[in-house]
Amino acid sequence: MTNLIEIKGVTHAYQTKAGPLPVLDGLDVSVPEGEFCAVVGPSGCGKSTLTRLVAGLMKPDAGEVWLHGERVTSPRKTVGMAFQNPVLLEWRTILENVILPLEIVAPSMPRAQRVDRAEALLDMVGLSGFESKRPSELSGGMRQRASLCRAIVHKPDVLIMDEPFGALDNFTREDLWQTMRDLRAKEPFTAVLITHDLRESVFLGDQVVVLSGRPARTQYILDVTLPEDRTIDVLYTPQAAEMLHDLRDQIKIAQGRPVEETS
Numbered sequence: 001m002t003n004l005i006e007i008k009g010v011t012h013a014y015q016t017k018a019g020p021l022p023v024l025d026g027l028d029v030s031v032p033e034g035e036f037c038a039v040v041g042p043s044g045c046g047k048s049t050l051t052r053l054v055a056g057l058m059k060p061d062a063g064e065v066w067l068h069g070e071r072v073t074s075p076r077k078t079v080g081m082a083f084q085n086p087v088l089l090e091w092r093t094i095l096e097n098v099i100l101p102l103e104i105v106a107p108s109m110p111r112a113q114r115v116d117r118a119e120a121l122l123d124m125v126g127l128s129g130f131e132s133k134r135p136s137e138l139s140g141g142m143r144q145r146a147s148l149c150r151a152i153v154h155k156p157d158v159l160i161m162d163e164p165f166g167a168l169d170n171f172t173r174e175d176l177w178q179t180m181r182d183l184r185a186k187e188p189f190t191a192v193l194i195t196h197d198l199r200e201s202v203f204l205g206d207q208v209v210v211l212s213g214r215p216a217r218t219q220y221i222l223d224v225t226l227p228e229d230r231t232i233d234v235l236y237t238p239q240a241a242e243m244l245h246d247l248r249d250q251i252k253i254a255q256g257r258p259v260e261e262t263s
């Protein structure tokens with residue numbers, strides 16, 4: 001399998017008044033085409049910085065970012081992004097918000113085709129009937145569903161999500177996890193998800209990358225060996241419990257805290 005995303009030895013420091021702040025230190029991450037990569041790590045370790053580098057919004061001081069066999073050196077239109085706060089335009093309807101990337105990336109696509117594509121995605125995430133609503137008329141979870149549709153409407157090479165479910169309550173979040181898996185089953189895409197929720201990383205991920213404390217290195221990679229057609233119940237199985245325990249220990253190590261012996 002070819003790696004769609006290849007991050008090799010990426011090192012970056014921000015220039016601050018107090019001097020350089022090293023944030024990433026020789027980071028390596030590989031994501032095969034069609035895989036879902038969840039990234040966890042201590043707060044402030046450089047996760048959001050990593051998303052900006054993959055999207056080409058920033059250049060690393062050293063190392064390389066490759067996407068689909070091309071070196072990333074400038075902002076990429078073929079990347080879809082979703083954030084904790086869905087950035088939907090209030091003066092546009094939900095349908096028009098979802099269509100927006102197509103207007104930019106595929107200006108020659110006929111209007112009817114754009115509408116069909118957006119409506120099909122909205123239907124897949126359970127937003128059929130809400131196409132003509134404004135963002136403020138929807139709940140937080142529904143807005144996040146709409147923003148996911150917008151992030152993948154133009155079939156980007158990769159969907160990059162920076163803590164997209166962080167502001168939602170627990171039940172809404174679990175619904176969204178399931179929607180995300182259902183969506184991927186119908187509409188395969190490669191994804192990088194930044195999260196601080198270990199259950200989320202295991203439920204959604206094919207692999208979970210644990211970053212060390214700042215400056216971040218790749219500390220640990222967990223291969224998630226849960227069934228492909230998982231439902232939330234899978235999180236209550238012994239296999240999932242073992243993975244969550246493993247990740248929790250790794251986060252403690254990343255934070256420089258002691259890991260107690262359990263066996």
Ligand SMILES: Nc1ncnc2c1ncn2[C@@H]1O[C@H](COP(=O)(O)OP(=O)(O)O)[C@@H](O)[C@H]1O
Nearest residue numbers: 014016021023042043044045046047048049050
């Ligand atoms: N533009 C910037 N200029 C200076 N420092 C920054 C900038 N962006 C982020 N930082 C700092 O870099 C570190 C990593 O930030 P970030 O990538 O947002 O971490 P995370 O997403 O893991 O919490 C933090 O200490 C943050 O304060």
Ligand SMILES: [Mg+2]
Nearest residue numbers: 047048049162
């Ligand atoms: Mg962040």
